[in-house]
Amino acid sequence: MKRFIAAVVAGVVLTASFATVLASSYVGNANSRKFHFANCSTLKKMNPANRVNFNSRDEAINAGYIPCKRCKP
Numbered sequence: 001m002k003r004f005i006a007a008v009v010a011g012v013v014l015t016a017s018f019a020t021v022l023a024s025s026y027v028g029n030a031n032s033r034k035f036h037f038a039n040c041s042t043l044k045k046m047n048p049a050n051r052v053n054f055n056s057r058d059e060a061i062n063a064g065y066i067p068c069k070r071c072k073p
């Protein structure tokens, strides 16, 4: 039974984080002032504390962020 609960909790956490990725297609790094596609590999190494979500490319540009050279958003 404990194992079942753990599996359900893991499933909910995975679904929630997946929904977060879908909700914001662009992610900025408050430290580097660059923004990325939400699936950019650079984001995996980024400190989550520096993560800024943007709903559009314009929103990121207007906030003074520059596009990542790797994922070219």
Ligand SMILES: [Zn+2]
Residues within 6 Å of the ligand: 035, 036, 037, 040, 041, 042, 043, 068, 069, 070, 071, 072
């Ligand atoms: Zn990137």
